[in-house]
């Protein structure tokens with residue numbers, strides 16, 4: 001097997017978790033622990049190489065990637081060096097709508113003097129010079145224009161595209177068609193964490209429905225202390241995140257029983273700086289069961305948000321490369337359904353996992 005040459009858009013906490021997490025596996029003999037798949041299509045997790053990267057942070061652009069991932073405000077500190085990141089310098093990305101008002105004090109953007117066209121040309125040259133085959137997008141919530149810029153670059157450079165955040169590209173018909181026409185695989189949108197609030201909430205909602213109970217009301221409140229949560233204080237940037245999270249839970253409830261908007265609240269709700277990458281989720285479900293008798297449940301989830309995202313990205317990247325190896329293109333529907341909150345086609349998680357494993361087995365030589 002060859003190596004998987006990955007380009008990174010947004011050298012933030014999620015990427016730091018992915019790269020450092022892989023390093024943890026390399027240094028310790030814990031191969032299976034915490035992985036959904038030890039290998040995919042013959043690719044182990046040590047086969048990922050991060051060969052180029054793009055950001056707008058003044059302290060990241062122009063620094064070697066293997067140093068930039070440790071720069072503020074990245075809080076992941078599981079190891080003190082990584083061998084899977086290039087020493088090539090992080091290149092400049094157009095800011096467009098990238099940095100929100102609540103994050104501006106934490107991420108100081110570069111003083112941008114180059115035009116979008118100049119940056120596009122440089123990005124294409126960098127991706128081609130490094131032989132990048134898979135582009136992974138970790139831009140902040142609300143970066144519609146910046147994400148579209150990078151989706152276009154993926155099309156122009158013939159890269160597979162993985163969209164880890166909630167600007168809808170893989171689940172948008174027009175964008176999906178562009179990837180189908182270009183015969184390129186796409187996975188998205190918005191990572192569904194390994195043991196995240198979404199998968200927990202979906203699973204509990206499905207449990208209630210499968211046991212014949214009704215769900216009358218439910219909420220999911222999330223708080224955290226990293227830039228992602230600070231950014232989501234800006235309500236206008238948050239809209240697609242709320243849609244992505246809410247639809248993900250609603251999709252597990254049969255159509256006729258879906259909740260009215262007033263009976264379901266799902267959203268990040270606050271930024272608590274000292275939490276860092278710890279995310280707390282508070283989930284409540286209220287309903288009625290046998291003989292119309294009420295029940296309710298409350299869950300408090302306490303989890304590292306970046307371990308949550310890294311454990312999913314590691315599979316998304318290997319699946320994208322497997323698709324490239326086999327000439328499979330367009331929406332990787334089982335990959336997106338199992339790993340993402342807002343795929344083009346929602347499925348039950350058990351079903352998606354089974355179909356995904358069949359898909360992997362079929363393409364693995």
Ligand SMILES: NC(=O)c1ccc[n+]([C@@H]2O[C@H](COP(=O)([O-])OP(=O)(O)OC[C@H]3O[C@@H](n4cnc5c(N)ncnc54)[C@H](O)[C@@H]3O)[C@@H](O)[C@H]2O)c1
Nearest residue numbers: 010011012013014055093095098139140141146165227309
């Ligand atoms: N469990 C999870 O952490 C999880 C789950 C689902 C989705 N996500 C999404 O993944 C994304 C990344 O999360 P994160 O915690 O790494 O965020 P982060 O704030 O730590 O990192 C974002 C990075 O993007 C850079 N950036 C900002 N504007 C840019 C631009 N125009 N071009 C290039 N780079 C730019 C920032 O400088 C920063 O380095 C967020 O949208 C988040 O909502 C995360």
